[in-house]
Amino acid sequence: MAPLIQYLMGGLTLGSTYGLTALGFTLIWSATGIVNFAQGEFVMLGGMLAVAGVAVGLSQLWAILLAVAGTTVVGAMVERTMIRPLGRRPVLDVVIVTLGVAMVVRGLVMLFLGKETHVLEPFSGHVPLRVFGAAIMAQGVWVLATAAAVVGGLKVFFSATLEGKAMQACAHDPVAASLVGISVPRMTLLSFALSALLGAVGGVLITPITMTSYDVGILLGLKGFAACVLGGLGSPLGAMAGGILLGVVESLTAGYLSSAYKDAVALVVLLAVLFFRPTGLFGPRDVTRV
Amino acid sequence: MRRPFWLQVAVPIAVMGLLPLVFPGSYSLTVLILSVLHAMHAVGLCLLVGHAGQISLGHGGFYGLAAYTSAILSVRYALPVEVAMAGGVGLTVVVAALLGLPTLRLRGHALAMATLGLGIILNILFTEAVELTGGPSGFVGIPRLSFAGVVVDRDGAVYGLLVAVLGAMMALATNILNSRVGRALRTLHGSEAAAEAMGVDVAQAKRVVFVLSAGFSALAGVLYAHYLTFIAPSSFGFLFSVELIVMVVLGGMTSIPGAVAGAFLVTWLPEVLRAFENVESLLFGIILLGCIRFFPQGLAGAGASVGRWIGALLRCPRGEQDRG
Numbered sequence: 001m002a003p004l005i006q007y008l009m010g011g012l013t014l015g016s017t018y019g020l021t022a023l024g025f026t027l028i029w030s031a032t033g034i035v036n037f038a039q040g041e042f043v044m045l046g047g048m049l050a051v052a053g054v055a056v057g058l059s060q061l062w063a064i065l066l067a068v069a070g071t072t073v074v075g076a077m078v079e080r081t082m083i084r085p086l087g088r089r090p091v092l093d094v095v096i097v098t099l100g101v102a103m104v105v106r107g108l109v110m111l112f113l114g115k116e117t118h119v120l121e122p123f124s125g126h127v128p129l130r131v132f133g134a135a136i137m138a139q140g141v142w143v144l145a146t147a148a149a150v151v152g153g154l155k156v157f158f159s160a161t162l163e164g165k166a167m168q169a170c171a172h173d174p175v176a177a178s179l180v181g182i183s184v185p186r187m188t189l190l191s192f193a194l195s196a197l198l199g200a201v202g203g204v205l206i207t208p209i210t211m212t213s214y215d216v217g218i219l220l221g222l223k224g225f226a227a228c229v230l231g232g233l234g235s236p237l238g239a240m241a242g243g244i245l246l247g248v249v250e251s252l253t254a255g256y257l258s259s260a261y262k263d264a265v266a267l268v269v270l271l272a273v274l275f276f277r278p279t280g281l282f283g284p285r286d287v288t289r290v
Numbered sequence: 291m292r293r294p295f296w297l298q299v300a301v302p303i304a305v306m307g308l309l310p311l312v313f314p315g316s317y318s319l320t321v322l323i324l325s326v327l328h329a330m331h332a333v334g335l336c337l338l339v340g341h342a343g344q345i346s347l348g349h350g351g352f353y354g355l356a357a358y359t360s361a362i363l364s365v366r367y368a369l370p371v372e373v374a375m376a377g378g379v380g381l382t383v384v385v386a387a388l389l390g391l392p393t394l395r396l397r398g399h400a401l402a403m404a405t406l407g408l409g410i411i412l413n414i415l416f417t418e419a420v421e422l423t424g425g426p427s428g429f430v431g432i433p434r435l436s437f438a439g440v441v442v443d444r445d446g447a448v449y450g451l452l453v454a455v456l457g458a459m460m461a462l463a464t465n466i467l468n469s470r471v472g473r474a475l476r477t478l479h480g481s482e483a484a485a486e487a488m489g490v491d492v493a494q495a496k497r498v499v500f501v502l503s504a505g506f507s508a509l510a511g512v513l514y515a516h517y518l519t520f521i522a523p524s525s526f527g528f529l530f531s532v533e534l535i536v537m538v539v540l541g542g543m544t545s546i547p548g549a550v551a552g553a554f555l556v557t558w559l560p561e562v563l564r565a566f567e568n569v570e571s572l573l574f575g576i577i578l579l580g581c582i583r584f585f586p587q588g589l590a591g592a593g594a595s596v597g598r599w600i601g602a603l604l605r606c607p608r609g610e611q612d613r614g
Binding site: 034035037082085086089090091092093095096097099100101102103104105106107108110111218219222225226229260261263264266267270271274275278 | 339343345347389391392393395399400402403404406407408410411414418528532535539568569570571572573574575576577578579582583586
């Protein structure tokens with residue numbers, strides 16, 4: 001019983017950070033219809049900047065806040081300097097640009113912060129909590145609480161603020177949104193900044209558990225995307241649920257089958273969903289009007 | 291727009307035939323052989339990215355899957371090299387078809403993520419299945435290329451053989467673009483929905499191109515394994531898959547000779563830049579961003595402008611040219 005609880009809790013923790021990455025994908029996908037290949041790099045950047053901040057002597061709290069703020073600014077700058085100038089170029093070009101951005105971020109982090117694997121101190125020490133005989137990392141509680149707060153915050157943002165409603169309108173129909181006076185470019189900018197913020201929060205939360213280095217972004221991005229597809233691309237609630245489900249399956253696989261092949265779970269899930277239920281578990285039926 | 295065959299295939303092949311004379315020496319020849327192998331991927335990916343509008347980040351994995359399969363069949367099961375190579379290409383094509391079947395039904399870029407995932411999984415497999423693949427240190431002692439008992443072991447002969455194979459691939463790719471599949475793909479630039487309503491199976495065309503490009507990469511993979519006689523997982527990773535996309539984008543995405551030129555240029559790059567290993571990612575990123583933003587026509591566009599310029603010079607009478 002105790003190992004099962006431990007695996008479930010581990011999966012829930014990991015899965016919440018996948019969910020945050022998946023939310024980032026969903027925001028940009030809804031606003032622009034592109035798959036952002038730099039999403040995983042935002043997660044990596046958040047973790048690495050926090051590590052770098054602690055290394056230069058900042059307190060952990062400040063290092064984390066600055067890392068999240070810095071990554072958000074990077075996300076906004078990427079949209080302003082790389083995506084927007086493309087104008088109405090084909091989606092393929094924009095997707096390749098996000099791949100280019102991912103490679104540049106990865107390359108710069110490697111040049112300036114090195115190739116080593118880094119770790120961040122857990123937010124409230126190493127002493128595990130005891131629940132039904134299972135040892136649970138206190139960091140896990142931080143991850144779950146923050147993820148819940150972020151999801152709650154997004155819910156309020158989308159349903160109770162004008163900006164949030166405008167963003168939803170853009171996702172629904174950009175032309176109609178611009179006709180009623182919503183600035184679509186501004187919403188695109190906002191979606192990139194928010195996605196980077198969500199990614200960085202996930203990165204900062206996960207680093208004390210899984211460690212980080214310049215090259216973790218690809219796998220984290222892939223898992224975030226798999227979570228997204230599992231939950232139904234375009235559905236924020238689905239993204240979070242997909243992330244948690246993926247994390248739990250992955251953690252159980254690592255626990256009971258083989259930890260060497262645990263990263264394969266994300267791909268198997270991705271392919272299975274694409275094959276049997278391309279709209280995901282919670283996604284809307286894919287009906288496109290011509 | 292029909293593509294003139296001689297310009298698309300014959301001229302590039304003639305140029306490649308002359309390159310060993312321009313860059314003599316055994317080291318240059320090794321780099322040229324690698325360039326031709328990379329160009330094989332680039333031709334397939336040019337169809338996939340430039341014409342079917344899909345990105346793959348898993349062709350490095352297909353390359354490795356074919357190379358390892360052929361190595362394992364020829365060494366562990368002592369099959370003849372030709373049979374092992376056919377097995378490597380066959381398995382890779384089947385895997386690609388299975389992956390493409392569900393993924394290419396969807397709009398958007400699910401294929402990019404699915405191939406990325408497959409590439410990562412294959413790399414884990416190459417590294418972890420030690421008793422089969424030799425693990426991280428690589429697979430040694432692969433037999434040399436041979437056909438019907440004739441061993442091709444001189445580098446010059448290997449180069450000639452590879453250029454011939456590449457020429458056949460370029461011819462096939464050019465013909466595909468001029469065929470029904472090529473016409474179906476051209477509807478992507480207009481209305482995909484309208485084309486489908488008229489009975490054009492665009493998804494099928496994308497699948498054909500995807501499987502074909504995986505087949506090209508697989509053929510490059512088996513030739514690579516039996517040319518080098520040694521393979522290691524690091525040659526088939528994510529970074530290599532991105533490098534292949536960089537070649538195609540640098541070539542101008544839609545042009546087959548452009549993609550080949552891109553492959554040669556990107557393969558020569560590390561030979562020119564000594565500090566390459568540490569700036570690889572950064573450089574690939576900058577090439578992708580710069581090309582899409584400022585030179586979407588890439589090398590093919592540059593080639594076309596030079597061609598037009600020469601044409602204008604030739605047509606222009608002497609006096610007018612001075613005034614102009």
